[in-house]
Amino acid sequence: MESNLQAILEGILFIVGDEGVRLERLVETLEMDEEVIQSTLDAMISSYVQDDTRGVEIVCYGGCYKMVSKADVHEYAQRLFESTANKGFSPAALETLAIIAYKQPITRAEIEEIRGVGCDMMIRKLLARNLIKEVGRTDAPGRPFLYGVTEAFMDAFQLQSLEELPELPDFAKEEESENLFG
């Protein structure tokens, strides 16, 4: 059953493409224990990564499992298609996303306070790219929207969950500890 399950999961991951599939959905579909599926997926993830004869790997971004080509393929994909127009992020977009990721839910005014610049356009762009979403409103005057990051954000930064965010450096604390010992 174990190897059969791997085959079924592999097939499903192939079919769902970039949409990916969530664990709950697999549990529902296969009518099997969550732990069994989870551990099989984990085993598959590591075996795909370790197996150098494979060009794809299985990833889990934001709780969604899917297949992607390995990084080694990138160079050849570029040659094959001459251009692979995948846009990165501007520094301004990265700053804004970072602030939202760590401080969500957060209003536009709070983001602007930290960055010291207006973020109206940037927020609209990020909303349009589906990287952030409105997650509610505050009771402050004007009832401004609160923003949070989306699954597409998790995908764009290869995060399985928000716990995987890099640790936010704290310069103020460094100073305190320096004073303590200095």
Add this chain to the structure above:
Amino acid sequence: MESFTVSIQQFEGPLDLMLHLIKEKKLDLFDLNLDILADQYIAYINSMENMHLEIASEYLSEFASLIEYKSKKLLPRDTSELEDNYEEDTKDQLVKRLLEYQRYKEVSEQFNVMANERLLHYDKPQSEITYQWMKESKESFVDTQGNPVDLIKAMNHIIRRYKIMQPLQMKVARKELSVEERTIQIKAKVLELPSVFSMFELCKEEDLHVVIVTFLSVLDLLRQGFFDCEVVDDEIYLKRGVRYGK
């Protein structure tokens, strides 16, 4: 004051600029000499202005508060406590903001690395038919109690999908060009080309409309005997015909 050179560097805002100045002048952020920073900042903005660069309003607002700070310091000092507080407060507030901003600025570099690493991996769009199934199976257990936010999300998703499936809509600014006009152009252009040339030579850097008109013109020219034509693989080769003389 030493001469000030402006590098046209893209700053993400006044705080970014201040951090840059602090680093460049090797100022200590924890024991900030606000006088130096204010001078530097003001000099920078002034030189930007001299170079007729457009200065975003955010820079000007910080500029104004630094000038306010400087002007208060220039006033004959009445060593009342109020003044001291003002200086400390302004400084503390600014340092606090700079420190907070710096956290996100630094961490965003790590985000950049993560994003670039992600760009090396490609995923495949789901085939259209599978997507239809998925929508149907989702519809079958749709929870009608869903909130508007879910609806908006779902709708956005569909619109995004739809955009992927549909060809881009483009407006073509039609440049009216008649077959007759194009025929004259081609006759002139052909003289610059070798006696046998690919039809592609005539269509380079032209939009679809012109390419179609070109094709019609060439057909007409063929009929009149200006060209002979031969098709090899997918290329159309034209040769100057009898009407051109040699």
